Amino acid sequence: MGLRGPDQHLVAVRRLQDSYAEVPAGAPVRLRKKTSNLFRPRESAGNAGLDVSGLDGVIAIDPQARTADVQGMCTYEDLVDVTLAHGMIPKVVPQLRTITLGGAVTGLGIEATSFRSGLPHESVLEMDVFTGAGEVVTCTRANEHSDLFWTFPNSYGSLGYATRLRIELEPVPAYVALRHVAFDDATRLADAITEIVATRSWDGQRVDGLDGVAFAPGEYYLTVATFTDAGGATSDYTGQQIYFRSIQQRPTDLLTMEDYLWRWDTDWFWCSGAFGLQNPTVRRLWPRRFKRSDVYHRLVGLDTRFGIADRLDRRAGRPQRERVIQDVEVPVGRLREFLDWFDAEVGMRPVWLCPLVARDPWPSYPLRPDETYVNAGFWGTVHVGPSAAEAPTNRAIEAKVHDLDGHKSLYSEAFYDAHTFDALYNGAHLAAVKKRYDPEDRLITLYDKAVRRR
CATH class of the missing domain: 3.30.465.10 (Uridine Diphospho-n-acetylenolpyruvylglucosamine Reductase; domain 3)
Structure with missing residues (x-):
């Protein structure tokens, strides 16, 4: 364009x-x-x-x-x-x-x-x-x-x-050097996020980008990225290799700037697995031009329209699924509490973690300026049985995030009553504008x- x-x-x-x-x-x-x-x-x-x-x-x-x-x-x-x-x-x-x-x-x-x-x-x-x-x-x-x-x-x-x-x-610059730092404790993970936000560095090196993945209880990674002109052999995660798996497999990596920006898009984080794309044979046959998030999004739309997964579950005798696709923000000091609760009550893995600090007070999404929050993103389904239509898992997540003084993004389904919604998202101000x-x-x-x- x-x-x-x-x-x-x-x-x-x-x-x-x-x-x-x-x-x-x-x-x-x-x-x-x-x-x-x-x-x-x-x-x-x-x-x-x-x-x-x-x-x-x-x-x-x-x-x-x-x-x-x-x-x-x-x-x-x-x-x-x-x-x-x-x-x-x-x-x-x-x-x-x-x-x-x-x-x-x-x-x-x-x-x-x-x-x-x-x-x-x-x-x-x-x-x-x-x-x-x-x-x-x-x-x-x-x-x-x-x-x-x-x-x-x-x-x-x-x-x-x-x-x-x-x-x-x-x-x-042209390249991004990555370090995948492992943690076995969520408190240590949160402390490291706090330190990096405060110092913009880790282990003596500048940090330009910071996100992470919680793969399982006790298995957490922060990926610290440093923008650099120092080139070398770069990885390619648009072919047979899968980016999110590399986080567990190698402590360092080097990507071009463009590939770094779209590192998550090729496999829609890890959601491409729902289409078999993480199977080496399927991946080899799947055209590279179709390894894109918008292609997968359209496939999900077809499944939603025709109820393909629900039909397969019924035939296999599996409980009905509830779709749980959410991004939430919790204060970094409450991150461990949220992850522990999420593991016990929801059990979906992996979870994407992305620290953020708002610079100003924005009325319709009132995060406190200069406070560190961590975005937790989780996208998939859980088998809940006949109550799936009532969205019990999503409702529980909303309540927990509210209890933790956090906020939930609204790109996906929400279930708040009008009073709670207005309190969380400054409804009176929004209505006036x-x-x-x-x-x-x-x-x-x-x-x-x-x-x-x-």
Whole structure:
């Protein structure tokens, strides 16, 4: 994907506005898009959705200012292709190629640089947001539309859609050196995270990226990444080798910057195993171009639509499955408590661990600034039997995370009652900002999107 000129961008914005005008009053407003990284059931927009064609590119790069003007539907894959040509990347690049910049900002992205750069929205300088009033509003941290700027993260389209974002970039070298550090105790793991966040180093070496994996009780790894110009033989995890397994198998590694950014995408972390792709024979036959998270996401969609896994379970006499696909944040000091509880009550493994520190107070996802949290990501199913439809495991996770003073991302299913939801995500403030920019209430509310699945 090359650069899109300002004139092309304006044409695409007008097309978006025209398609919005055609949506009947009272009809749900959704984007007409080919890919999604959401994991909650929702109605299809069909042909009535908003036309976002032409809003999926990079408008301009300013190498001196280290900024990029990017359209809201631009995927990080396309964005990184452009910025790497200038020796730079966005300060936070979420793990999956087809996550869009606008989606990561309105829906919260995260990656290994989040311990020093926060979440993707924290490196946004200004945004053009298409609002429920049908207008495009430019908002910054301090202009007359700053309320929209600050409330937009974690609003998931309930306040509008970003058409253009100006973001900060950082210069990067060609390679990333990895060290996979093993821990047999969750308290020691949490202490190491605290030390690295405070010092930006480990064992005397600079740390530029930090994430980890809990493979089993007593088997934890932190991967500390150092960006470097020192080249050498690099690993390739887009072929027969599998990245997450390498964490247990080798203490050090070297990747190109591009391969590091997408190290998790090839196997969708470890979820490709559900399709047999971690079997060497299947992996050899599976075309490389289909080893991508968006391909697996479509396969999951087919399974959900036709109930393939449920049918196989019934034939085999296995209890009914509950889908447990969540990312949660807990304070680092409560990490051991969460992992111990999760092992005892849920038992899913592995679990991805990603430290983060928010730089500012964001109203719709109120993490305390400058406090270290750890994102725990777990994606799969558990056999629970006849109660699966009531989501007992997901509800228990929500309650535990709340007890631990944490928060849960809303890209997947949520089950909170309205009062609890508003308390956790500052519902009163969100409603006030929505009233200003969507006075006729045309856009679906965040609670309706996240919990009622509208």
